[in-house]
Amino acid sequence: xxxxxQPTEMTATEGAIVQINCTYQTxxxxxxxxxxxxxxxxxxxxSYNVLDGLEEKGRFSSFLSRSKGYSYLLLKELQMKDxxxxxxxxxxxxxxSFGAGTTVTVRA
Amino acid sequence: xxxxxQTPKFRVxxxxxxxxxxxxxxxxxxxxxxxxxxxxxGLRLIHYSVGxxxxxxxxxxxxxxxxxxxxxxxxxxxxxxAPSQTSVYFCASSTGQGNQPQHFGDGTRLxxx
Numbered sequence: 716x717x718x719x720x721q722p723t724e725m726t727a728t729e730g731a732i733v734q735i736n737c738t739y740q741t742x743x744x745x746x747x748x749x750x751x752x753x754x755x756x757x758x759x760x761x762s763y764n765v766l767d768g769l770e771e772k773g774r775f776s777s778f779l780s781r782s783k784g785y786s787y788l789l790l791k792e793l794q795m796k797d798x799x800x801x802x803x804x805x806x807x808x809x810x811x812s813f814g815a816g817t818t819v820t821v822r823a
Numbered sequence: 824x825x826x827x828x829q830t831p832k833f834r835v836x837x838x839x840x841x842x843x844x845x846x847x848x849x850x851x852x853x854x855x856x857x858x859x860x861x862x863x864x865g866l867r868l869i870h871y872s873v874g875x876x877x878x879x880x881x882x883x884x885x886x887x888x889x890x891x892x893x894x895x896x897x898x899x900x901x902x903x904x905a906p907s908q909t910s911v912y913f914c915a916s917s918t919g920q921g922n923q924p925q926h927f928g929d930g931t932r933l934x935x936x
Contacts, residue, residue, distance in 0.1 A: 723863075745921045757827075757913065758866070760924035802865065809854055809873070809919045810881070815865040 717741045719814035721803050726820045727793055735788045735817045737803035748811065749777050749788045750802040758802055762788070793821050825849050829914050829928035836904045836935050844899040844931050846914030852926075854919040855897040856881075857889060859910040860930075866913065872897055873919065904935045 718740040727733040739747070746765035750758040764770055764779035764786060776789040790797055800816040827848045836842055846855065853874050858866040868881030870889040878889045886908060888900045897916075901908060911932050915925040 719865075748924060750924075757927040757929050759927070763922055763924065765922060804866075806921060809917065809921070810856075810868060810871065811866075811925060812882075813865040813867075815863055 717805065717807075717812040719803055719805055719812060721801075721814040721817045723815070724818045724820070726822060729793055729795060729821055729823050731793050733790045733793060733819060735790070735801050735803075735819070737786045737788070737814055739784050739786070739803070739805050739814075741805045741807060741812060743807035744781065745806040745808060747777075747779055747786050748804040748806060749775075749786075750804060752800045752802060752816065754799070761801075790819070795821050795823065797821050827914055827916055827926050827928035829912075829931050831931060832929065833932045834934070836901075836933065838904060838906060838935060840904050841900070841902050842904065842933075843901075844912055844914075844933075846897045846899070846916075846928060847895055848897075848914075848916040848926070849895065850916060850926065851894070852916035852918055853894070854917045854925075855891065856915040856917075856925060857887070857897065857899045858913045858915065859883065859908075860913060861910050869899065869912075906935045909933060909935045 749761040752758040762777040803814040804811040856871045857869040872891040875894040914928045917925040
């Protein structure tokens with residue numbers, strides 16, 4: 716079975732940093748993806764981790780610990796346009812299992 | 824630069840009606856997927872295909888059928904729609920390689936009355 720947990724909602728101030736945690740217990744693991752989804756739109760790819768450690772991409776970073784079944788997405792220098800849902804997804808072979816998503820609201 | 828295109832974007836059906844959702848991709852991807860997204864539940868895999876002429880069941884396949892007659896198209900059918908199938912449906916495609924992301928269409932918002 717697949718169990719992927721992430722917080723439902725988070726609120727932060729423009730310019731601040733927010734960390735979205737994701738814990739997983741899955742029957743297989745080939746990597747972990749993070750997607751961003753604005754309301755009413757398609758999910759878009761943000762990051763991919765397959766090895767332990769931190770992957771940095773501009774204002775966004777993602778971390779993975781396979782032994783702990785844990786990942787986080789770090790959003791720095793928050794902007795209003797970062798208000799969206801962030802989806803954690805575990806890859807097993809060529810299929811993805813998604814968490815329910817974390818809605819981030821950025822306040823001015 | 825179309826990527827993944829879904830039609831229609833919105834549809835309202837009555838219980839018992841049938842319909843087909845169309846997904847087309849222009850990236851020459853082998854793998855295609857159909858998901859449904861419901862509040863608080865995240866994306867759930869309905870059916871998927873690893874190549875032209877092949878389909879397989881995902882996590883929530885009941886009440887749906889699919890076909891992949893051409894590599895670029897993946898059709899999702901509802902034979903007899905039920906209110907429980909009210910959802911937002913997303914199609915995605917990928918190369919199938921582990922480190923490559925799935926690319927999603929804009930979704931179809933389906934309401935069953």
